[in-house]
Amino acid sequence: MDSQNYKNHRKFYTPHHFIFLPLLIILEGIGVYNIWNDPENQLLWILFSIIIFLIFYLSIMLRQHYSLGLQNRIIILEFKQRYFEIFKVRSDEVEEKLRFSQIAALRFAYDDEFKILLERALKENISGNQIKKSIIRWKADNHRI
Template sequence: MKQQYSNHKKYYPPHHFIFLPMMLLLMIIGVRQTFRDEPHQLEWLLFSIVCFCIFYLALMLRQHYALGNQNRIVRLEFRLRYFELFGKPSKQTEDKLSFNQIAALRFADDEEFKVLLDRSIKENIGGDEIKLSITNWQADDMRV
C-alpha cells in the first residue's frame, strides 16, 4: 500500500492490539470486581492499581524511548537533506521551525520540501497543514 497522509501512522500489533487492550480489560475487571466482591474489595483495588501502573508504564516507556530516538534521527535527516539541497548548514533555518514542522517536511519530495519549508517559515504553518499540502508523498516505512 502506498503511504500517504491517511495511512502514515504505524502500529505494533502485539503492543497496540493485544497487550494494551488486555491490560485495559484487566483494569476494567478489577474496578468492576472492586464494587461487586466486597469481601475481597482491597485485593481487587490493588489489582486494578497494579494493572493501571503496568498499562501506563508500558505505554509511556515504549513511546518515550522510541520517539526520543526517532526525533533525533528526524532532525539529523532534516540537516542532511537541507545541506544536500542548499549546500549550507541548516542551523539558522532549523531554529525557526518547530519539531512538528521538521517532522512533517520529511514526507515531501525535494521540490515540495523547498516550497513548504519557505511557507513554514513565512506563514508559520503547522505540521498537519504541511502534511496535507504534500502532493507527492514520500513514504517513511522505517520509523517506529
C-alpha cells in the same frame, strides 16, 4: 504496500496496540468490576486494579518516551543532512526558525516540494499538519517506530 499519504501515515505496533494494551484494559475492567461485586476481597481487587493501571501506564509512557525521543533526534539529523544536500549550506539558522512538527512533516515531501513547503513554513509559519496536507506526492517513511 499501499503508497503513503496523509490518511495512512500513522503506524501501529500490533502486539502492543492490539494485544497487550487491550488485555490490560480488560484486566483493569475485571478489577474495577470486582471491587464493587466482591466485597469479601475488595482490598485485594483494589490492589490488583492499581497494579494493572501502573503496568498499563508505564508500558505506554516508557515505550513512547524512549522510541519517540530517539526517533525525533533522527528526524532532526535527517533534516540537517537533507537540507545540506539540497542547498549546500548548513541548516542551523533555518532549523532555529522551525518547530519540530514542521521539520517532521517536511520529511514526507520529495525534494521539489520540500523546497516550496520549507519556504512556506518559514514565511507563513504553517503548522506541521498543514505541511502534511499540502504534500501532493508523499515520500513514504516505512521505518518509523
